[in-house]
Amino acid sequence: xxxPRRSQLWIRxxxxxxxxxxxxxxxxxxxxxxxxxxxxxxxxxxxxxxSPGAGQFGIMPMIAASLLLSLSALALGWTVxxxxxxxxHLRTCPRLSKLLMGILRFMTxxxxxxxxxxxVFLLVPLIRSALGGSGFCWFTAGVVLALQGVPTMTLxxxxxxxxxxxxxxxxxxxxxxxxxxxxxxxxxxxMKPWLFSAxxxxxxxxxxxxxxxxxxxxxxxxxxxxxxxxxxxxxAHISLVLSSDMGGGEHLSLMLSGGILLTxxxxxxxTVRYISFRGRRR
Amino acid sequence: xxxRERVILVVSLVSGFLVCVSVFILMAFLLRRGLxxxxxxxxxxxxxxxxxxxxLKPVWDGIWPAMAGTLGLLILTMSFAIIPxxxxxxxxxxxxxxxxxxxxxxxxxxxxxIPSIVMGLFGFILILFLRRTFLPRGTTCMLLASFCLALLxxxxxxxxxxxxxxxxxxxxxxxxxxxxxxxxxxLRHVLLxxxxxxxxxxxxxxxxxxxxxxxxxxxxxxxxxAGFPAGLLSKFEALPFFVYYTAAQYADxxxxxxGFGAILVLLLLSGGLLLGSWYLQRKLELRWRxxxx
Numbered sequence: 001x002x003x004p005r006r007s008q009l010w011i012r013x014x015x016x017x018x019x020x021x022x023x024x025x026x027x028x029x030x031x032x033x034x035x036x037x038x039x040x041x042x043x044x045x046x047x048x049x050x051s052p053g054a055g056q057f058g059i060m061p062m063i064a065a066s067l068l069l070s071l072s073a074l075a076l077g078w079t080v081x082x083x084x085x086x087x088x089h090l091r092t093c094p095r096l097s098k099l100l101m102g103i104l105r106f107m108t109x110x111x112x113x114x115x116x117x118x119x120v121f122l123l124v125p126l127i128r129s130a131l132g133g134s135g136f137c138w139f140t141a142g143v144v145l146a147l148q149g150v151p152t153m154t155l156x157x158x159x160x161x162x163x164x165x166x167x168x169x170x171x172x173x174x175x176x177x178x179x180x181x182x183x184x185x186x187x188x189x190x191m192k193p194w195l196f197s198a199x200x201x202x203x204x205x206x207x208x209x210x211x212x213x214x215x216x217x218x219x220x221x222x223x224x225x226x227x228x229x230x231x232x233x234x235x236a237h238i239s240l241v242l243s244s245d246m247g248g249g250e251h252l253s254l255m256l257s258g259g260i261l262l263t264x265x266x267x268x269x270x271t272v273r274y275i276s277f278r279g280r281r282r
Numbered sequence: 283x284x285x286r287e288r289v290i291l292v293v294s295l296v297s298g299f300l301v302c303v304s305v306f307i308l309m310a311f312l313l314r315r316g317l318x319x320x321x322x323x324x325x326x327x328x329x330x331x332x333x334x335x336x337x338l339k340p341v342w343d344g345i346w347p348a349m350a351g352t353l354g355l356l357i358l359t360m361s362f363a364i365i366p367x368x369x370x371x372x373x374x375x376x377x378x379x380x381x382x383x384x385x386x387x388x389x390x391x392x393x394x395x396i397p398s399i400v401m402g403l404f405g406f407i408l409i410l411f412l413r414r415t416f417l418p419r420g421t422t423c424m425l426l427a428s429f430c431l432a433l434l435x436x437x438x439x440x441x442x443x444x445x446x447x448x449x450x451x452x453x454x455x456x457x458x459x460x461x462x463x464x465x466x467x468x469l470r471h472v473l474l475x476x477x478x479x480x481x482x483x484x485x486x487x488x489x490x491x492x493x494x495x496x497x498x499x500x501x502x503x504x505x506x507x508a509g510f511p512a513g514l515l516s517k518f519e520a521l522p523f524f525v526y527y528t529a530a531q532y533a534d535x536x537x538x539x540x541g542f543g544a545i546l547v548l549l550l551l552s553g554g555l556l557l558g559s560w561y562l563q564r565k566l567e568l569r570w571r572x573x574x575x
Contacts, residue, residue, distance in 0.1 A: 081297075106553070113526050117541065208396075
């Protein structure tokens with residue numbers, strides 16, 4: 001342990017400044033959301049109906065859509081990520097694993113708007129002709145959102161899997177395990193916390209994504225009855241309803257949506273942090 | 283219990299295959315539709331090139347204004363973000379007491395999780411607040427957008443700085459101390475040059491994130507036809523927003539083709555930044571881990 005050192009003033013003040021700015025971001029958004037709650041009593045902001053003409057500004061359909069869409073995308077994306085992560089470590093064909101890793105790395109740099117744009121012209125017509133409806137629906141957005149979330153989750157799982165494999169690899173090879181058996185019976189059971197934290201992280205990402213739901217989900221503010229129904233998520237709601245009408249219900253609903261999204265992202269970050277802390281202590 | 287092994291095997295093969303195939307189809311589709319658009323007139327349309335680059339004449343049928351907007355955003359954002367990001371990273375890696383590390387680290391973690399649309403909403407609320415108080419004529423603009431983008435990429439900059447400084451072998455700082463360097467001197471002459479590639483690679487990743495982000499700028503001043511960016515306090519165009527707008531509002535085939543062209547340009551930009559950052563990262567790792575084994 002080196003002795004405590006005195007830092008230069010400018011570095012300390014930079015750190016302090018960054019901390020201050022971060023705190024003010026949280027404060028600003030939370031304060032606006034609370035203000036919206038206080039001022040929007042008569043507007044039934046948590047109601048089930050969004051109909052600005054009738055003075056109904058309920059954002060419940062958007063909250064439901066956000067949760068449904070991100071949970072369904074997570075279910076699909078998490079399974080695929082787990083599969084990809086195992087495929088990376090199977091060692092049956094190293095060259096294919098390398099290719100898959102390259103593709104996943106490339107996907108992390110792919111702008112979300114590219115997924116949205118390509119899906120509008122590829123997937124939407126396909127779903128329209130195969131399943132009916134307009135093609136802009138919960139299902140389309142869910143599939144694309146799942147694909148977009150795969151690289152993040154896979155890379156998280158891959159990091160944990162690589163270190164666990166290193167720890168136990170020689171022992172289980174000496175016991176006569178094949179790589180697949182080693183993976184399934186030794187590595188996977190011991191990486192449960194990381195699998196969970198990848199899922200939480202993926203959920204946060206899916207909740208916060210804006211472009212894919214806005215471009216693909218159809219944006220009708222309603223509770224979906226089937227995967228082919230159009231939905232509007234909280235993020236899409238913010239990007240669509242930008243009114244400078246200061247006191248209006250639309251404006252208040254925007255602030256409230258921002259507050260909800262921020263709260264969810266805070267919970268997600270805290271959970272991931274907590275899990276990784278516990279993992280490290282062990 | 284063999285069935286569990288079989289399930290995992292099938293799931294992994296199927297999902298690896300699915301991911302590869304969907305990315306290949308996506309890229310093939312984008313290239314097939316976009317390559318015909320990559321011609322001289324994609325950028326400038328019918329406007330003379332020099333005058334278009336300098337912004338003297340408006341470009342109506344090219345993506346140059348959007349590119350210029352994105353480049354401007356990149357430069358401004360990085361000039362906002364680099365010094366606080368790297369400085370804060372240095373503080374966390376070299377100077378912070380455990381308690382400071384805990385607190386600031388938590389704040390950075392939390393900031394890293396904020397969805398970009400919420401950061402955009404922050405910019406929007408900020409400008410409304412400023413209008414009510416100090417700047418009655420303030421409006422969303424390039425300056426505001428790059429400030430919010432800087433906040434968005436700050437956590438990743440801090441994290442990459444910390445990890446490249448902490449990844450250096452410990453004998454480096456011990457040697458410097460033994461040679462009588464003060465902490466500041468060691469940092470300036472030994473540690474920072476040694477970790478430079480890693481920090482630069484983090485900066486390039488942050489640039490990629492800045493170039494691709496659409497949600498923040500949507501709420502902080504991007505518009506579909508602002509022309510060449512007129513200044514820090516004016517509205518602007520940007521490549522990702524151009525792509526988004528084209529998907530919903532294209533009028534004819536020509537505009538659509540231009541959208542595909544813009545996507546390829548955007549992909550080239552972010553792919554190039556990613557490759558650059560890999561290269562630097564690898565160089566750093568080879569230097570400090572590979573040769574010493």
